[in-house]
Amino acid sequence: MSTTDAATAPATPTDTPTPGRAPAPTSAARTSAASGPIQDGPARRTFAWQIRFAVLCLVWGFSFLFIKVGTEGFAPLQVTLGRVAFGALVLLVFLVIKRERLPRSARTWGHLAVAAFFLNALPFSLFAYSELTIPSTLASICNATSPLWGMALSVVALSEDRPTRRRVAGLGIGFLGVLNVLGAWQGFSGTDLTGTAMALGAALSYPVGWIYVRRTLARGEHSHLAMSSTQLLLATLQLAMVTALFTSAPTSFPVVPLLAVFTLGALGTGVAFLLQYGLVAEVGPTTAQMVTYFVPVIAAASGVALLNEHLAWNTPLGALIILAGAALTQSKPRTP
16 A cells, blocks of 8 residues: 555656555656665665565554555544544654654645545555455455556546556556456356455556646655645545544454554554655666565465465466556557
């Protein structure tokens, strides 16, 4: 999900990270960030990044289960508020440790407020509401459609992004996978369309946010950590106001849902950002974004094993088709 929830722009659409999560740094940032680990030796570096890659896959894969468990004890908006608040707390701790400061420009804060809405407050809330009526497995598969939405939107919004036949084919294949997951041939029976539409809307919100960030904050002078901390603080403020207006204060704090929300925020949003940014800097965005293709697998396994969710045959098949289409939209043509 969530990614996690950084604010700086990806360099190109093919560098778009897992939705809601840490972005790809600029070329200069990649070079400088990667120069240190390279000196440590190939074997040590490979071992380290593979472990972090696996941990990130697990954290994001289990995030959809944590959302489901969290909504069993709290209102969806309260789950989302806790998620961004705990995530912001983790990033602020690291900000203090590294002795960095938040941006001071009112203009930067204004752009980050928009980014916080589209990359955190809106999609996180939609996923939380969607899981009231659909399985966590289906929510994770809907999340995997984000690269497809990103491809479609970038053609319209980014004049420098020209579609190729391969990427257009990937877009078509991906949305065929969506129809397969929803059981279109049987009239979408057995699927809650409202909940599914919310999850797909959440996946659409991420590329909208990234395009906005790319147009407004692509050359920010602040670090990813400072920008992301500010963004999560603003998302927390937005959700605090909305939650106070539309929900009542919890009368109890059940332990398991509370732990789920804390883990979702601290690990799935805060720590996950730090892991993802480190991976992008060390091994590049292409390798780092492969996390996207493992998340639905882990989410499905955890949903079936721990939540007793049922998987019809068309759900995993559709997920594979979606991931294949997403991979094509993110691929680059070979140069002779």
